[in-house]
Amino acid sequence: MITVEHLSKTYGDVRAVDDITFSCRPGAVTGFLGPNGAGKSTTMRVIAGLTPATAGSTAVAGVRYHDIPNPGTQVGVLLDASAQHVGRTGREILALGATTMGLPMSRVEEMLELVSLTPSEAKRRVGDYSLGMRQRLGIAHALLGDPKILILDEPANGLDPAGIHWMRSLLRTYADRGGTILLSSHLLHEVQIIADEIIVIGNGRIVAQGTKAELLQSADTFVQAADASALANALTSAGIASTPSRDGLTTEASPEQVGKAAAAAGVALIELRPADGAGLEEMFLQLTTQSQRDVITEGDQA
Structure with a gap:
C-alpha cells in the first residue's frame, strides 16, 4: 500500500505539490493523471525517496522508503527510462541490480524474457536502444526484485501498440495477484482500460479522486x-x-x-x-482547465 498524507513540496517560490492526500491499495492499479507540471513526477519522486518533502509524509507498506531494508525487493520504481548508463548493456544493468539486491543471476534472464528483450538486444549498449527498448529494460529492472509495489511514471512512452498491449496485460496480472501500482500516464485511453482507481492533479492539488466508475458515472x-x-x-x-x-x-x-x-x-x-475513453478525456480536460498549458478557445483553428 502507498499512502500520501498532506504532502507539499516547494521549490523557491513555486509550490509544485500543495497539501495532497491519497492512498493506493493492494490489488489495484491507480492511475495518476494531470497536465505537464501538475506535480505528478514530484509526488512520485518524494514517495520513492528521491526528493525530500517540504511538509507532510509518504509511506510505502507502512514505512518511509528510506527505512525499507533492501527496497528494490519491496518497491519497483521507474521514473525515467532514459536515466540508465548508456555505456552498459541491458544485461549488465540488470546484473548490477541483481547483485545489489542479492538476487541470483537467473533472475536477470527471467526478466529479459519477461519484457521480450532478445539475447542479442540484451548484449547491446543502452545508448543504442530505442526509447521503447529502454522502457522495457526499465520495467524489467523495476520487477527484478519481485516487489509488491510498483511506482511507474509514463511507462508506455515509446512503446508501439503491441508493446502497450503487452504492458497493460503485465500490469493487470501483477495487480490481480495482489500488487499495488501507482501509474502516471498521458495515454488516457490506456488508463481508462487498466486503472481501477483514478487520481487527477492540477496545479499541485488533487482535483478529483475515486474509483473509475465513480468518476465516469456521468460520462457520455x-x-x-x-x-x-x-x-x-x-x-x-x-x-x-x-x-x-x-x-x-x-x-x-x-x-x-x-x-x-x-x-x-x-x-x-x-x-x-x-463512452469510456471520451468520458475520461472530457473529465480530465474539464477538471484541469486552469492548469493546461495549451487552452483551445472558441474560434481557434485546429
Whole structure:
C-alpha cells in the first residue's frame, strides 16, 4: 500500500505539490493523471525517496522508503527510462541490480524474457536502444526484485501498440495477484482500460479522486448502428442531441435512453456503451482547465 498524507513540496517560490492526500491499495492499479507540471513526477519522486518533502509524509507498506531494508525487493520504481548508463548493456544493468539486491543471476534472464528483450538486444549498449527498448529494460529492472509495489511514471512512452498491449496485460496480472501500482500516464485511453482507481492533479492539488466508475458515472454514451442515418434520425426524433464519434455517435443521454429511442424507431444497434475513453478525456480536460498549458478557445483553428 502507498499512502500520501498532506504532502507539499516547494521549490523557491513555486509550490509544485500543495497539501495532497491519497492512498493506493493492494490489488489495484491507480492511475495518476494531470497536465505537464501538475506535480505528478514530484509526488512520485518524494514517495520513492528521491526528493525530500517540504511538509507532510509518504509511506510505502507502512514505512518511509528510506527505512525499507533492501527496497528494490519491496518497491519497483521507474521514473525515467532514459536515466540508465548508456555505456552498459541491458544485461549488465540488470546484473548490477541483481547483485545489489542479492538476487541470483537467473533472475536477470527471467526478466529479459519477461519484457521480450532478445539475447542479442540484451548484449547491446543502452545508448543504442530505442526509447521503447529502454522502457522495457526499465520495467524489467523495476520487477527484478519481485516487489509488491510498483511506482511507474509514463511507462508506455515509446512503446508501439503491441508493446502497450503487452504492458497493460503485465500490469493487470501483477495487480490481480495482489500488487499495488501507482501509474502516471498521458495515454488516457490506456488508463481508462487498466486503472481501477483514478487520481487527477492540477496545479499541485488533487482535483478529483475515486474509483473509475465513480468518476465516469456521468460520462457520455457511445452508440453505433448499421444504418447511421436512421440512428441519428431516431435520436433527434426522441429529443436526444448527438455528435459523430469514430464510427458512431456520442450523446449525453444514458445508454438506456438511447436504447429505447433506437428500439422505438426499429433501428438495430451494433454497439451501445458508456463512452469510456471520451468520458475520461472530457473529465480530465474539464477538471484541469486552469492548469493546461495549451487552452483551445472558441474560434481557434485546429
